[in-house]
Amino acid sequence: MIVGEQKPLEEIMALLGNARKVLVAGCGTCVTVCFAGGEKEVGILASALRMKSKLDGHPMEVDEVTVQRQCEWEYIDPLKPRLEEYDVVLSLACGIGVQAMNERFPATLTLPGLNTTFLGLPEEQGVWEERCQACGDCILGVTFGICPIARCSKQLLNGPCGGSQRGVCEVNPDIPCAWQLIWERAIALGQVERLLEVQPPKNWQRSRDGGPRKIVREDLRLTHAE
């Protein structure tokens, strides 16, 4: 899932500037699951904004709404009639949701209340870790299901650098060395020889470096070009 983290209140206040009427808009999908931008967080942030703005001497009127998914038109379209009353929308969705709101409702500015952090999973309650960088050319098949693009600090494709020691990365002892994990898995599966092949340079064109990416599935489209 997409993992996000709320921006500090101070930064949010600065972003909101002189806005007097604000709609805090949450999202019921990824950011709800990672406790960053769901209905509950919307409620807490809205209260915090009301109190903070009042203490600062310029009280804001803050309303709350949470939609199932802020990244799909069908879920955000019902918001349209309400938006006129607000100076600004503060979205607690990921960067995709924020952009969807701005794209769909160009007359109203939607600001980000979260930092969209990574694609990852909750390792345990309260701990999230990155697993995927959406590089567009999955290599998990040759790295035994452990991604060195997302999990190696240098994105190495041909084995560990000289900074791997006692299973952790030189960058931070809290980061397990991805190549240590890959090596151990290769041994456990009895397929070490598969790691001895030289992996060629990666095609980064399929990653962000090729520009914004797009998938078109003609079989799924409702309107076909004649």
Add this chain to the structure above:
Amino acid sequence: MAYLADLLDQIGLGGGRVRMVNLSSAMAVQFAEYVREMTEKVRALGPNPLREE
């Protein structure tokens, strides 16, 4: 609780206004003690700045 205290600090109300303690129903004396401590602390922090005059 730490999150809430931090949030109150960020808002400017003061994180000291909230505290959680674990007590059993048989610990009346300690309960009274905590309540007294907290009352003093909050009094020292002053009235809720958000309350209307």
Add this chain to the structure above:
Amino acid sequence: MAEERTSSYKSGSNLEKILRAGHFAVTAELGPPQSADPQVIRSKAQLLKGVADAVNITDNQTAIVRMSSIASAVLVIGEGLEPIAQMTCRDRNRLAIQSDLLGASALGVRNLLCLTGDHQSFGNHPTAKNVHDLDSVQLIQMVRVMRDEGRFQCGDPIKGEVPHFFIGAAVNPFADPFDFRPYRLAKKVAAGVDFIQTQIVLDIPRFREYMKRVVDMGLHEKVYILAGIGPLKSAGAARYMRDKVPGMLVAEEYVERMDAAVKNIPKEDKEARREAWQQEGIRIAIEQIQQLREIEGVAGVHIMAIEWEEAVRPIVEGAGLLPRPQV
């Protein structure tokens, strides 16, 4: 070393000729300044001239911005010393690397060390974006194809003169997973590396074990391996390397010897302590060279006396490796 390798040189560098002739090679390290002052390079080059067969010019070592390796290498050539330029994958993508290497070759640089690069979080620009378009194995392969097949990484032909490099790489026999380390070297050999410089050896039994595996795999016949020597400057430096440098192993013996070196010198006499430590550090380095020479597959030493270039001459001299052979 295999016979066909004597037929024609890959780069014609002094280092290549020394190794090919079967001499025990000596390389050293020269760190460029954090400034645009060419004099720093010239002075350091004079300390190493006639002592090392070639000197590594680091490329933004420990991710701290310094004068470019290639520019410094050209200054070193001007001093009559042979450089080994370094190139990391951290700061440049495949376009920048290839164009810089064409330039380096045109300017007369003949040795190139291909590295992954220290992570930027250790340096003075921790908020920088790193590149890692290639890794060190892919970098070796790219340079080898440019030299031997006259093609760029994309496959296009190089129109005219190809870059002539004696291609080097680093290995760390002390990092984990230990069992993977000889295979990592094998991958670099498969990619086309000519010589290897190892991480500083401060644990000889572990290095011996590593070399045994390398020899068992026959890799020592395909690549020249220079063992890393890092003279210790003080007991504190030994402890720092043992405890703080990722991927370093330091045998307790060396820490104890450095402590013992200043046992009878009062703490206040800083000058005398420094002197005693440096002498012991140089003595240990000399002994290590003698021990490493006995290990099968070791073709030379690479002396990393970082910001202590003065130490290289007494070490090489003490190890009986002067004068350097002329080839």
